[in-house]
Amino acid sequence: MEKFISVKDVTNIDDLVQKALAYKADRFKDKTLGANKRIGCLFLNPSMRTRLSTQIAAQNLGMEAIVFNVGSEGWSLEFEEGAIMNGTTVEHVKDAAPIMGAYFDILAIRTFPSLKNREEDYSEQYINQFIKYAGVPIVSLESATLHPLQSLTDVISITETFKEQRKPKVVLSWAPHVKPLPQCVANSFAQWMTAWGKADFVVTHPEGYELDEQFTKGATITTNQDEALKEADYIYVKNWSSYKEYGQILSTDQSWMLSNEKLKATNDAKVMHCLPVRRNVELSDEILDGPNSLVTREAANRVWAAQAVLAEILRS
Ligand code: CP
Numbered sequence: 037m038e039k040f041i042s043v044k045d046v047t048n049i050d051d052l053v054q055k056a057l058a059y060k061a062d063r064f065k066d067k068t069l070g071a072n073k074r075i076g077c078l079f080l081n082p083s084m085r086t087r088l089s090t091q092i093a094a095q096n097l098g099m100e101a102i103v104f105n106v107g108s109e110g111w112s113l114e115f116e117e118g119a120i121m122n123g124t125t126v127e128h129v130k131d132a133a134p135i136m137g138a139y140f141d142i143l144a145i146r147t148f149p150s151l152k153n154r155e156e157d158y159s160e161q162y163i164n165q166f167i168k169y170a171g172v173p174i175v176s177l178e179s180a181t182l183h184p185l186q187s188l189t190d191v192i193s194i195t196e197t198f199k200e201q202r203k204p205k206v207v208l209s210w211a212p213h214v215k216p217l218p219q220c221v222a223n224s225f226a227q228w229m230t231a232w233g234k235a236d237f238v239v240t241h242p243e244g245y246e247l248d249e250q251f252t253k254g255a256t257i258t259t260n261q262d263e264a265l266k267e268a269d270y271i272y273v274k275n276w277s278s279y280k281e282y283g284q285i286l287s288t289d290q291s292w293m294l295s296n297e298k299l300k301a302t303n304d305a306k307v308m309h310c311l312p313v314r315r316n317v318e319l320s321d322e323i324l325d326g327p328n329s330l331v332t333r334e335a336a337n338r339v340w341a342a343q344a345v346l347a348e349i350l351r352s
Pocket of ligand 1: 311
């Protein structure tokens with residue numbers, strides 16, 4: 037594996053999932069694989085789970101992990117080619133990235149979208165500039181449009197909890213939120229589910245929240261949440277702002293928030309969320325504190341997902 041930006045960088049999803057589960061069973065089985073190697077974890081935006089799980093994963097492989105909060109502590113980076121830097125940016129990525137590439141064996145980067153300019157966000161300019169100029173493998177810790185480590189974790193969590201000899205029904209269900217959020221987690225989950233092909237995958241959202249078709253092609257899409265939830269085995273709850281009316285909040289309809297009443301139509305569905313979650317806005321206390329919630333297991337599995345990916349990169 038040369039980089040980890042999307043599911044397209046993975047040759048065999050199930051194989052990667054099994055490697056992650058092997059690390060869950062024995063976290064130190066490759067404790068010298070990353071000896072004398074260093075990973076730089078660059079955060080242009082906040083994080084809790086991704087930051088900690090990636091550091092732990094690297095350390096489990098014997099790597100040194102250094103976190104740099106570029107967004108709050110570093111020089112303000114410029115990403116435009118040919119920019120006349122007479123504004124607020126101080127250092128161009130084409131100067132900074134090769135230096136970081138010289139300091140580190142792997143660079144991992146978190147960058148959120150602006151949600152102002154769809155074309156710019158969906159060009160993945162930030163992460164692509166690091167790929168172009170760093171000269172070392174790049175791992176996405178969530179980019180403008182995708183969150184592949186989260187999605188790998190989600191596939192791991194479904195794989196280890198579903199024991200029946202049939203395809204699970206997995207529903208990605210939009211939820212209300214007070215702020216406009218990126219489409220990254222939803223795009224990425226849809227991309228991984230459709231590439232994985234081991235689930236009957238349904239996406240449900242209010243009118244106007246259609247995701248970019250490049251990620252949902254192959255999924256069943258409906259604006260009828262009740263219909264979508266029928267016989268579901270897993271419900272992945274997530275808010276996202278509109279892709280069509282880019283970055284806008286078009287609905288705050290609280291009837292879209294999952295409740296125990298809605299779970300009655302499902303196959304005792306497990307409920308997933310990437311976290312952080314706004315309680316009683318996106319997801320109810322009764323779900324999050326109840327027996328159907330998978331959210332803590334998912335977050336814990338972030339370590340094994342990151343460890344499997346870093347190991348693949350170290351081996352290649
Ligand atoms: N799910 C997730 O990426 O969490 P953090 O933003 O805390 O890293």
